[in-house]
Amino acid sequence: MKNISKITFKVVIAAIFTMMTFTSCDFDEVIDPNGPSVGGVETGASLDQLNGLVVAVESTSRNGLGIETTASGTMARELYLFDADPRNTGDLLGKNGIGLDNNSFYSTAQWNGSYRCIKNANVLITAVMNTEVITDTERQGYLGFAKTFIAYELIQILKSYNIARIDVADPDNLGPVLEFGPAMTAVRALLDEAETNLGNAGSEFSFPLSSGFDGFTTPSTFLQFNRAVAALAAVYDGDGSGALTDLGASYFDLTADLTLGPKHIFSLGGGDQANPVFRIPSLSAAEPNNGDQIIVHDSWVNDAEAGDTRVTTKTATRPNPTSQDDLNGTNETRLYASNVSSIDILRNEELILLYAEASILANNLQDAEDALNVVRNAAGLADYSGAQTSADLTTEMLNQRRYSLWAENHRMFDLRRYNLSNTLPIDRTGDQIFNMFPIPLSENQ
Numbered sequence: 001m002k003n004i005s006k007i008t009f010k011v012v013i014a015a016i017f018t019m020m021t022f023t024s025c026d027f028d029e030v031i032d033p034n035g036p037s038v039g040g041v042e043t044g045a046s047l048d049q050l051n052g053l054v055v056a057v058e059s060t061s062r063n064g065l066g067i068e069t070t071a072s073g074t075m076a077r078e079l080y081l082f083d084a085d086p087r088n089t090g091d092l093l094g095k096n097g098i099g100l101d102n103n104s105f106y107s108t109a110q111w112n113g114s115y116r117c118i119k120n121a122n123v124l125i126t127a128v129m130n131t132e133v134i135t136d137t138e139r140q141g142y143l144g145f146a147k148t149f150i151a152y153e154l155i156q157i158l159k160s161y162n163i164a165r166i167d168v169a170d171p172d173n174l175g176p177v178l179e180f181g182p183a184m185t186a187v188r189a190l191l192d193e194a195e196t197n198l199g200n201a202g203s204e205f206s207f208p209l210s211s212g213f214d215g216f217t218t219p220s221t222f223l224q225f226n227r228a229v230a231a232l233a234a235v236y237d238g239d240g241s242g243a244l245t246d247l248g249a250s251y252f253d254l255t256a257d258l259t260l261g262p263k264h265i266f267s268l269g270g271g272d273q274a275n276p277v278f279r280i281p282s283l284s285a286a287e288p289n290n291g292d293q294i295i296v297h298d299s300w301v302n303d304a305e306a307g308d309t310r311v312t313t314k315t316a317t318r319p320n321p322t323s324q325d326d327l328n329g330t331n332e333t334r335l336y337a338s339n340v341s342s343i344d345i346l347r348n349e350e351l352i353l354l355y356a357e358a359s360i361l362a363n364n365l366q367d368a369e370d371a372l373n374v375v376r377n378a379a380g381l382a383d384y385s386g387a388q389t390s391a392d393l394t395t396e397m398l399n400q401r402r403y404s405l406w407a408e409n410h411r412m413f414d415l416r417r418y419n420l421s422n423t424l425p426i427d428r429t430g431d432q433i434f435n436m437f438p439i440p441l442s443e444n445q
Contacts (some may be wrong), residue, residue: 012171024031038123040365045127047134050142051207052342053124057149058210059142059272060120062264062420064113065343067275068160069409070294071106075434076411077424078099078300079333082324083292089325094432102438111440121146121153122169138206141219144197145205148226154344154441155233158183159413162436165443178441184237191230198223212265212342216251224251225262228346236417240361254374263342264284273340277407285319295329299425300406309380310387326428335407349375349404356397360390368393375400394418412436426435 026425040047072386073079074092081088091098092106101107128134128142157164164183167175178186201219209217216225228250234243250258258419266275282288296315304311315331344350352371359368365388370394373383386392398414405411415421424433 010055042123042126043130045133047206050124050127050131050134053120053127054142054145055116055145056120057124057211060113060117061149061153061345062113062266062273062276062343063116063221064110065264066115067105068110068156069407071109071437072160072409072412073294073407076169076415077297078295078407079409080084080329081293081329082293082295082322082327086194086325087303087328092434093327093427093433094430095325095428096430097432099432100434100438102444106112107438108440108442109444110437111157115149115165117153118150118168121150121396123168134206134228134340137202137284137343139199140197141201141205142203142207144219144226145207145222146159147190147194147197148229151187151194151233152229154183154187154190155229155236156409158187159409160437161439163415163439167349170360177439181237184233187229188233188237191226193229194226195223198415204316210265212263213343215260216262224249225346228252228261228351231354231358232346233350235361238361240358242361243354243358244364247351247358250351252351252355253348254352254355254371258352258375258378259344259347261351262345263347264345266340270342275336275341275343277333277343278336278339278341279333280336281316284319288322289332292320293322293332294335294347294407295327296331296333298329298331299329300402304403305381307380308403310406314406333407345409349378353397353401353404356393356400360393360397363390365390367392368397372396372400375394375404379403 010036041053045053045381051132054377070079070081071092074081074088075179087101087106089095091100091104122145125143128139128146130339134142155162158180159228162180163177165175165177166186198219204218205222209222213222213225216222227246231243231246231250231252234240234246253260267314268272268274277294279292279294280289282293301311301315311331314333314335316334317330318332322332352374356371356375359365359371367386369388376382376384384396386396398418398420401414402411412421412435415424421433421435426433
């Protein structure tokens with residue numbers, strides 16, 4: 001693989017079974033001369049083919065999710081991944097001065113996974129622009145869906161790598177890799193394009209979405225997701241006022257269920273995948289899970305406020321402490337109940353925290369405090385009692401994000417964007433702190 005133009009994609013154009021759940025539809029070029037090819041789909045696609053591409057976009061948005069979560073969580077001292085691969089406790093923590101490898105799983109998995117989803121979305125865009133089986137109104141729905149997913153995946157790339165290649169529609173003529181600021185500007189513009197598309201898409205999509213998008217399956221409700229992603233991008237771009245406007249058009253709600261929002265879904269069906277962050281829990285001292293396990297960094301437990309229910313709902317004390325590679329931990333993950341538990345894409349709890357952050361940026365400090373109290377109270381904590389200053393509320397906001405969004409690929413980015421990475425603990429003499437993944441070696445060739 002030389003660069004993302006060399007990632008191959010298998011176009012699954014067979015009839016998609018039901019859209020209540022979906023299989024994993026990886027896109028590799030089809031070799032069978034009697035079968036459909038990417039080029040064939042991009043010109044004169046049938047409705048089934050278009051909808052197969054929609055399934056593929058949603059499915060491949062999960063690619064790389066497990067590694068990006070555990071790798072970034074390790075670097076941010078949220079967790080350790082105790083398994084058979086020494087790089088999880090060596091490379092990612094900079095053991096003995098080791099640097100990060102730009103050709104290892106932790107540098108390539110998320111990059112390739114996100115760009116595979118983006119490739120599928122770009123194929124969908126080309127296909128809907130070159131077919132006559134849909135109306136112009138229906139076409140707008142496909143475009144709004146695809147562009148929103150592209151933007152979301154690019155944000156994930158920027159969080160982890162601090163750079164992104166935006167223009168990848170033509171694999172033979174890739175655009176440059178952009179720094180964070182210009183890349184985020186392009187992402188926000190794409191989300192606004194998608195907003196226009198969705199506004200012109202009528203009252204119904206001509207394609208179904210998985211059950212993970214229940215409540216967001218029409219142009220108007222999917223637009224709420226689009227605006228939630230736009231608010232995310234605006235906050236990351238330092239635009240508090242813009243984020244507040246976007247949140248007002250999203251499903252953000254201070255009084256609604258914190259779990260409201262689209263989700264990645266998983267199954268054990270053929271061709272699908274299980275939740276990659278779930279780990280089998282220890283049952284007792286006689287039956288501990290000493291194999292592949294996500295161990296909570298002790299600082300996350302020790303730094304929590306007394307009575308914070310997030311500690312006891314997201315993690316559990318092991319029947320006996322565990323250690324590996326001179327690292328120790330007393331708690332293990334309970335973030336997901338089973339290997340088919342869904343993973344939130346962007347839930348209301350995160351939007352409330354974004355609202356608090358945007359309010360601080362816009363100097364609406366009472367609004368920020370009110371939002372933070374919603375999150376605190378939901379975790380069994382009393383109202384915030386600190387000073388109502390931008391600096392103090394920012395510290396509180398980051399702390400609430402630390403506990404509400406534990407092991408969800410946020411902490412490393414939060415520390416980097418607020419220049420706080422140097423506050424992380426060093427677990428072993430000779431360890432280092434990294435706050436971004438290296439761009440894969442293949443992208444530099």
